[in-house]
Amino acid sequence: MPVDWSIAGEIIELEGVGKAQINPADAQRQAETARVILERLLMQPGVLLADEVGMGKTYVAMAVVASVIASTRRTHCPVVVMVPAGLRQKWQRDWEQFKTHCVRNHALDWVRDEYAHSPTEFFKLLDDRADRRTHLVFITTGCFSRGLNDPWVKLAMIRLARGMTKLSDTQKRRLYRWAADLVRQFSNYRLTEEVTRRLMHSDVLDWKRILVAENILAEENDDPIPDRLARDTHRIDWTALCTILRELPGWRPESVKPSLRKQVRRRFSDACHNAYKQWLDLVRWRSPLLILDEAHHAKNDSTRLAQLFRQGSEDDVALLKDKFDRMLFLTATPFQLGHQELIRVLRSFVAVRWSSKDAPAGSREEFRATMIKLEQALDRNRLAGRRFDRNWGRLRAHMLGSPAQEGDEEKQVLQWWSRVEAVQTDAWEQEIVQAYQDCSATKEHAEKLLKPWLIRHNRLPLLPGTAAIPRRNVLVGKAIGNSCAGDPRQVVEGLPIHERALLPFLITARAQGQLTQSANTRAFFAEGLASSYEAFHHTRDGRSTTKDFDDGLTAKTEASSWLVPTQWYEEQIARLIPSHEAPRELRMAHPKILATVQRAVDLWLAGEKVLVFCFYIQTARALAEHLREEVNQRIINIAGEKLGLDARRQSPEVQSWLARIVRRLSDVESPFNREILSLLGAAMDKPNYAILRGYREQLLGVLMAYFRSPAFVARYLPLNDPLVRDALGERETRRNIIAGGIDALRHAILEEKDSSNQTYLGRIGQFLDFASELAERAERRLALKEHEESDESENPLLEYLNAVSIYSKPRRLDYADDDSVEDETDDGSYRVMPLVRMVYGETKTVIRDRLMLAFNSPLFPEILVSSSVMGEGVDLHRFCRHIIHHDLCWNPSTLEQRTGRLDRVRCKAEVCSRSIEVYEPFLAGSADEKMFRVLRDRERWFQVVMGQKFEFDEATSEAIACRLPLPSELARTLTFSLSCWSDRPYAPGARHPDEGVER
Numbered sequence: 001m002p003v004d005w006s007i008a009g010e011i012i013e014l015e016g017v018g019k020a021q022i023n024p025a026d027a028q029r030q031a032e033t034a035r036v037i038l039e040r041l042l043m044q045p046g047v048l049l050a051d052e053v054g055m056g057k058t059y060v061a062m063a064v065v066a067s068v069i070a071s072t073r074r075t076h077c078p079v080v081v082m083v084p085a086g087l088r089q090k091w092q093r094d095w096e097q098f099k100t101h102c103v104r105n106h107a108l109d110w111v112r113d114e115y116a117h118s119p120t121e122f123f124k125l126l127d128d129r130a131d132r133r134t135h136l137v138f139i140t141t142g143c144f145s146r147g148l149n150d151p152w153v154k155l156a157m158i159r160l161a162r163g164m165t166k167l168s169d170t171q172k173r174r175l176y177r178w179a180a181d182l183v184r185q186f187s188n189y190r191l192t193e194e195v196t197r198r199l200m201h202s203d204v205l206d207w208k209r210i211l212v213a214e215n216i217l218a219e220e221n222d223d224p225i226p227d228r229l230a231r232d233t234h235r236i237d238w239t240a241l242c243t244i245l246r247e248l249p250g251w252r253p254e255s256v257k258p259s260l261r262k263q264v265r266r267r268f269s270d271a272c273h274n275a276y277k278q279w280l281d282l283v284r285w286r287s288p289l290l291i292l293d294e295a296h297h298a299k300n301d302s303t304r305l306a307q308l309f310r311q312g313s314e315d316d317v318a319l320l321k322d323k324f325d326r327m328l329f330l331t332a333t334p335f336q337l338g339h340q341e342l343i344r345v346l347r348s349f350v351a352v353r354w355s356s357k358d359a360p361a362g363s364r365e366e367f368r369a370t371m372i373k374l375e376q377a378l379d380r381n382r383l384a385g386r387r388f389d390r391n392w393g394r395l396r397a398h399m400l401g402s403p404a405q406e407g408d409e410e411k412q413v414l415q416w417w418s419r420v421e422a423v424q425t426d427a428w429e430q431e432i433v434q435a436y437q438d439c440s441a442t443k444e445h446a447e448k449l450l451k452p453w454l455i456r457h458n459r460l461p462l463l464p465g466t467a468a469i470p471r472r473n474v475l476v477g478k479a480i481g482n483s484c485a486g487d488p489r490q491v492v493e494g495l496p497i498h499e500r501a502l503l504p505f506l507i508t509a510r511a512q513g514q515l516t517q518s519a520n521t522r523a524f525f526a527e528g529l530a531s532s533y534e535a536f537h538h539t540r541d542g543r544s545t546t547k548d549f550d551d552g553l554t555a556k557t558e559a560s561s562w563l564v565p566t567q568w569y570e571e572q573i574a575r576l577i578p579s580h581e582a583p584r585e586l587r588m589a590h591p592k593i594l595a596t597v598q599r600a601v602d603l604w605l606a607g608e609k610v611l612v613f614c615f616y617i618q619t620a621r622a623l624a625e626h627l628r629e630e631v632n633q634r635i636i637n638i639a640g641e642k643l644g645l646d647a648r649r650q651s652p653e654v655q656s657w658l659a660r661i662v663r664r665l666s667d668v669e670s671p672f673n674r675e676i677l678s679l680l681g682a683a684m685d686k687p688n689y690a691i692l693r694g695y696r697e698q699l700l701g702v703l704m705a706y707f708r709s710p711a712f713v714a715r716y717l718p719l720n721d722p723l724v725r726d727a728l729g730e731r732e733t734r735r736n737i738i739a740g741g742i743d744a745l746r747h748a749i750l751e752e753k754d755s756s757n758q759t760y761l762g763r764i765g766q767f768l769d770f771a772s773e774l775a776e777r778a779e780r781r782l783a784l785k786e787h788e789e790s791d792e793s794e795n796p797l798l799e800y801l802n803a804v805s806i807y808s809k810p811r812r813l814d815y816a817d818d819d820s821v822e823d824e825t826d827d828g829s830y831r832v833m834p835l836v837r838m839v840y841g842e843t844k845t846v847i848r849d850r851l852m853l854a855f856n857s858p859l860f861p862e863i864l865v866s867s868s869v870m871g872e873g874v875d876l877h878r879f880c881r882h883i884i885h886h887d888l889c890w891n892p893s894t895l896e897q898r899t900g901r902l903d904r905v906r907c908k909a910e911v912c913s914r915s916i917e918v919y920e921p922f923l924a925g926s927a928d929e930k931m932f933r934v935l936r937d938r939e940r941w942f943q944v945v946m947g948q949k950f951e952f953d954e955a956t957s958e959a960i961a962c963r964l965p966l967p968s969e970l971a972r973t974l975t976f977s978l979s980c981w982s983d984r985p986y987a988p989g990a991r992h993p994d995e996g997v998e999r
Contacts, residue, residue, distance in 0.1 A: 002042040003288070003325060003358045007035040008067040011107035014059060021101050022056070022905050023464035029981045030056050033455060034063035036980040037328060040452060041289075043361040046327035046349035048295065050334040050456040050978075053900030054877070054907070057330050058091065061291050062098040064328055069111055069135050072288045076130045078137045080324070083293040085140040087873050088115065091293070092138055093796060096777045111135045118143060119280055120150045123226035126285055141297065144319055145304045148276040151183040152224035155196075156204040157241060157272050158182070160233045165242035174248040175200065181253035181261075182268045190216045204230050228283050236278045240271040280319060286353070288325045295329035298348055299341035309348035321351045325358050332900070333893050334454060339378035346453055347371050374449045381442035385944050385974070388435035394428065395964050410967050417970060439944070439974055447976050456978040459903070466913055472903065473915040476932070480599045480884070480921040494924025494932070497591050504529065504573045505926050511569035512927060523927065525570050528616060530928035531887050532623075533577045533590050535616035540570055588626045592928070593619075595921050596886045597626045600863055601634055604835070605715065607754025609855070609880035612865045613898045615887040617840055623886065624838035624865045628816060631835050631863070635714045642719035655830035658710040661717075661728045662810075662831070665708045672728070675742050676707050679749055683761065689768050691775045698801045699771065703764060705808035706859050707749070709833045716748035716760075756881065756912040763858040763879065766911065770857075770878060774800055803853035807834045807860040819847075833860050840867040852876065871898045877907035884919040888931050892939035895920075933961040940966040944974045 012034075015027035037047050037060070051057050065079050072079075083091050092115065099108050113136040116122035122143065125134045148154060158179060167175065176193040179200075195214050199207055204225045211217040211224065244267050249256050256264075292298070298306045308320045327349055334342060347368075354364050362370075397409075400416045424430040463469045475482075477494045497505055508526045515521045528539035578586040588594055600610045612627075614620050633647075640647030640654040647654055665672050680703050684692060692699060706712060718724050726732055727741025750761050774797035782794075806819050810831035819834065839851050848869065855864045858879045870876070871894065883902050889895050902916055903909070909916045922928040937960050944966075 002361070003071075005038050005041065005068055005071045007031070007038055007063070008070045009035075011070070011104050012063050012066055012102060013104055014063060014102050016101050017104050019101075023910065025460075025464055026056060026905050029457060030060045031063065032981045033060045033457070034067070036455065037064050038067055041326045041328070044349075044452065045352040045354075045360045045367060046329065046346070046453075048329045048331065048334065048346060048454045050331050050454055052456075052458050053332045053897055054904030055457060055459065056905045057332070058094050058293075059098060059102070059905075061293075061328060061330060062095060063102075065136065065289070065291060066098070066103065066108060066111075068289045069108075073135075075288065076133050077286050077288055078125070078134050079289045079291070080287045081136065081138050081291040081293075082141055082143070083138070084297070084873075085142060087293060088138055088140055090873070093777070095136070095138075096780060096796075097773065100776050100780055101773070113138065115139070116143065118146050118150065120148075120153050120226060123228050123283070123285070124222050127223065127227045141292075141294075141305050144280065144308055148273055152207070153226075153229065153276075154183040154272050155179060155199065156207070156225045156229060157275055158245065159200055159204055160229070160236075161238040161241040161245060161275075162200060163233070164238045165246065167246065170250075171246055171248070172197075172200075174250060175245055177252050178248050178264070182265060190214060228285070229279060232279055232282050232284075235282045236275050238275060241268075241275055244268050244271055285323060286325070286356075287323060288358075290320075290324040290327045291330070292327065292348075293330045295345055295348075296331045296333055296341075298329075298345055301344060306344070306348070309351040310344070318351050322353045322355065324352050325356065326360070327352060332897070334456060339382050340375065342454075343371055343375045343378065346374070374446070374453070377442070377446035377449050381439065381446045384435065384438040384442045385941075388432070388439045388974075389941055389944070391428070391432040391435050392966060393960075393963050395432075396962075397964060400964075410965065413964055414967050414969060417967070436974075443974055443976065447978070450976065451978055454978050455980050456976075457981060458979075463910060463913055463915070469913055470915050471909065472899070472918050474918045474920065476920045477922055477924070477929075478595075480595050480919045494922050494926070494929045495591050495595050496924055497926070501577075501589065501591060504576045505923070507569055507573050507576075508927065509925065511566055515566065523566070525566075525573070526927035527931070529573065529577075530592065530923050530926045530931075531614065531616045532593050532619040533582075533587050534580065534618035534622045536577065537574065537580055538616070538618045540574065584626065584629060587622065588630075592886065592921055592923055593622060593626065596623060596884055596919075597630055599919060600627055600884060601630050603755070603882050604631060604862055605634065605638075607715075607752075607758075607760075608756065608882050610863045610882045610884065611855075611876055611880055611902060612863065612884045612886055613868070613871065614865070615868060615889070617842075617867060619887065620838050620840050620865050620867050624836055627863055627865065628836040631711075632813070632816075632832060635710050635832075639710070639714040639719060642714070643725070644720070657719075658713055659830045660730055661713050661719075662708050662710060664728050664730055665713070667730075671738050671742060672745055673704075675745060676704060676749070679746070679761065680704070680764070683764055684768065689772055691772055691779070692768065695771070695775065695797060695801065698798075698805070699768075702801060702804045702808045702859060703767075705810075705833070709810065709860075710830070711833060711835060711862075712748075716752050718744050756908065756914045758912055760858070766878070767858050771797055771800070800853050800857075803850040804857050804859050806850060807837070807854045809833075835861055836863045836865070837861040838865040839870055841869050843869070855880070868894070868898070870901065874901060875904060876901045877904040879908055881907065881909045881912075881914060882917045882919075884921070886921065888920060888922060888928070888935055890931060890934060890938070892935055892942050895935070930961045933963075936965055937961075937963050940968065940971045944971060 009031070012031070013027075014030045014034075015022060015024055033049070033051075037049065040047050049057055049060060051060075061081075065081070068079055081091060092113070095113060099106075099111070112132075112134045114125055114134045115138045116125055117140075122137060122139060125137055128134065158175070162175070176196045179196045180191045195210070195216070198210055202210060205223070205227060207225055208217060208221070208223045212219055212221075217224065244264075249260065249264065253261055253264075297303065298309065300306060301310060307318065309318050311318050311321075329345065329348070331345075350364055350367055353359060360367075395413075400412050420429050421433055421436075424433055459471060461470060463471050477492055478496065480495070508523070508529055512523045512526050515523050525536060525539045528535040528537075578589075588597060596612065600612060603610050612623060614623065635658075636651055636654050637647045639658055640650065643654060643657055645654050645657075664670055665676070667673055677700065680700055683689075684696060684699065713719070717728075719728075721740075721744065723737060723740045724744045727737045727739075727744075732738065732741075748760070750759060753759055778795040778797050810833055811818070812829060813832055816832050816834065837851055837855075839848050843851075851861070851864065852870070852874050855861060855876055856878050864870075864876070880902055883899055885895060885898060899916070899918055907916070908914075920932070922932040
């Protein structure tokens with residue numbers, strides 16, 4: 001009998017209740033996807049939702065969760081959401097936002113949700129009375145893999161084991177002495193021997209009453225022991241623990257030798273963990289639905305996550321077998337998995353409850369047979385795709401016919417293909433056409449079998465509500481230096497290397513050429529040199545520590561036979577390029593570093609925020625240093641030019657001018673300060689921001705800081721107007737002069753537009769909209785948890801404002817990078833704001849989270865340099881639409897994940913109807929260009945041949961880089977179509993979402 005679930009359309013409004021939160025088309029797609037998932041779950045055990053990054057999979061899942069909770073309310077069994085530890089808080093925040101903005105009339109206010117850190121906490125939630133029971137439980141993917149650390153459960157195990165053996169009076173006294181030490185409650189002196197004796201003679205389910213009476217627990221505390229532990233005691237083998245209890249030493253723990261005490265503790269701990277594992281395997285419980293995010297982490301049978309669902313052997317029992325009625329898995333990268341890995345993820349659905357009245361159709365055996373058929377179909381498609389890939393790799397430009405014009409390569413390849421598909425003139429042409437036909441036929445068959453189990457939507461090529469504006473504008477190679485670049489048929493050329501810097505790159509190319517003759521070698525130093533001079537030096541010192549994450553590509557650095565010549569090349573290169581200690585100007589002359597810095601600074605001057613990604617830690621540090629210095633210098637240059645001063649020779653005078661103006665704007669008695677407060681106050685006094693009244697002072701504080709910064713003064717105020725300069729003088733009081741200065745200030749705030757066609761006041765409005773959402777979430781959280789003590793971290797708006805405020809404090813140039821310095825003195829010196837910030841793997845989590853929140857505001861920092869640590873699971877899209885991939889990657893999905901930080905539902909690009917600008921610079925004729933060409937080739941084949949193995953040694957990458965790219969039109973015919981929602985047809989002339997620039 002199938003489950004009786006349906007979409008709760010009468011209460012769910014994914015577009016937003018009262019006020020639209022997302023584009024209507026996105027909301028319709030999400031609602032239809034949720035409906036289809038619930039429909040499929042009626043009869044089948046699970047579904048894998050695999051929409052592209054940033055398309056709102058979380059909200060689709062929450063619509064499913066809300067519908068299931070509403071349908072199963074009377075069963076008192078919770079829905080479980082299992083997510084990676086780093087995403088747990090985000091999921092809980094998103095659930096609060098979902099209830100606030102996507103549920104009509106507070107219809108889900110009765111739903112209680114909790115986080116369970118461990119299995120013990122989870123089972124305690126299940127033990128609550130029906131009227132207090134949690135409806136939605138969040139756990140991490142490591143929850144059921146955690147060991148036993150709860151002292152009360154350990155003590156209960158002593159009590160339950162004691163009930164299975166006979167102890168003498170002497171052994172009982174030893175047990176009372178040792179119990180607190182064994183469970184690591186020795187420091188809790190209220191757990192005395194007498195209390196322990198009472199507990200050992202009482203039912204474990206009655207312990208709370210005793211512990212409250214002894215003032216060890218409070219009345220509001222949860223029961224210390226899960227009911228299920230007491231129920232299942234007879235099914236657990238207590239032999240090992242009973243033996244330890246009988247053999248406890250006669251002396252008190254503090255009196256025995258430390259080595260003996262440690263040994264007794266270790267034996268006890270091992271016995272407890274053994275009993276605990278038995279209990280987790282045996283305990284009975286039920287949940288209607290499991291949501292598993294980042295499900296691709298369950299692709300390998302050997303992982304702990306996979307073993308929760310799938311048996312490693314016939315003797316194993318999956319821990320979560322027969323616990324869930326249905327499962328919904330989420331991933332953004334289904335085709336990064338090999339087809340066998342994808343099948344293993346889908347096979348996890350075998351763990352659902354097949355013996356209940358709500359079981360899916362068929363049986364476990366039939367499901368396994370279905371997966372075998374699907375695996376065979378995918379296997380045939382993969383083999384056909386690989387044959388077509390190999391044959392395509394033999395195609396060369398001279399085989400196309402007449403030489404292609406610039407930018408016409410793909411067109412010429414398509415013309416060649418049309419001819420060959422119609423008439424083959426030799427055996428190879430017959431072979432490649434047959435391979436294509438086989439790939440197409442096997443794709444159709446596999447797609448039919450896969451479609452019930454996997455749903456995937458790709459983004460539309462145009463921004464919502466527009467007829468011709470592409471969602472992304474990808475600018476590759478030297479296009480990073482062209483401010484007007486945007487032609488979708490752009491000719492691809494790399495950044496030129498100036499002849500003064502050319503020799504090191506020529507030597508590197510020579511070394512790479514030699515390495516191509518040796519199997520499985522990779523010139524890491526060449527990749528480092530293409531990134532930055534600093535990265536090259538560090539690739540020589542420590543090859544495995546230069547990148548901030550493992551790119552997953554296997555290759556030796558050099559074969560032993562080539563070790564000496566490669567070292568010689570590296571030594572020559574090291575002598576030719578600037579060293580670590582070289583002046584900054586020389587190090588910044590690196591051709592790609594220079595291009596990235598210039599583009600980022602130019603975008604910043606145009607009022608834009610910029611996100612820069614790189615792999616090498618040293619490159620990240622170098623970029624942050626160069627950007628910080630260049631931005632500060634631009635501020636001085638712009639202000640100097642407006643003031644009529646030579647910024648090079650009169651920098652102190654320019655800084656003095658800026659410091660005086662900033663003080664004037666900061667002076668609470670100043671008419672300019674009052675005017676800024678008036679403008680901001682008028683914006684905040686709008687009725688739709690009434691919820692922010694309690695945060696008014698904090699909001700004004702962080703917003704005012706922006707307008708009192710040298711960056712704002714230099715960029716937006718007309719300091720070249722003598723009247724404005726006079727008005728901003730510290731002692732100026734003439735009303736007519738002051739009025740001119742105020743007009744200039746108002747114009748800068750109200751009318752000056754950035755390159756996204758937004759005024760700063762408009763951006764403040766978006767900031768206040770977001771703040772209102774956070775405030776509503778905080779109010780709901782407070783209303784639902786009035787019985788709990790106030791906790792600032794429970795207020796998302798305060799958390800947001802605290803993060804932003806850290807970067808709203810002016811600091812001396814010497815402390816520009818130190819956010820911990822508290823310098824409130826006003827000695828008239830020049831101060832700067834933290835315009836540029838860097839985050840990488842060693843950045844503390846609290847700082848990383850703070851930077852994420854602050855960058856996702858219209859305030860500081862305005863340029864963020866990040867390693868791959870910010871490449872997944874974070875939102876940086878609300879006020880930024882420019883991303884620079886300074887370092888490319890062999891794997892196209894990695895690049896897509898990074899871009900997905902900005903390309904999300906409700907991103908800035910959608911708000912201002914301007915494309916997301918994606919820069920992919922590479923150096924012409926270098927290892928950089930080879931990586932780009934490999935990336936270009938693989939992104940077309942990525943969804944044609946599932947789960948490609950990325951082993952790019954020098955020989956392999958050289959071969960791939962020489963290939964002609966598969967035309968996007970041809971690639972689309974071989975790509976799986978797994979959508980359950982058809983929006984609107986593509987606008988004439990629009991680029992398809994899978995279509996890149998002309999390569």
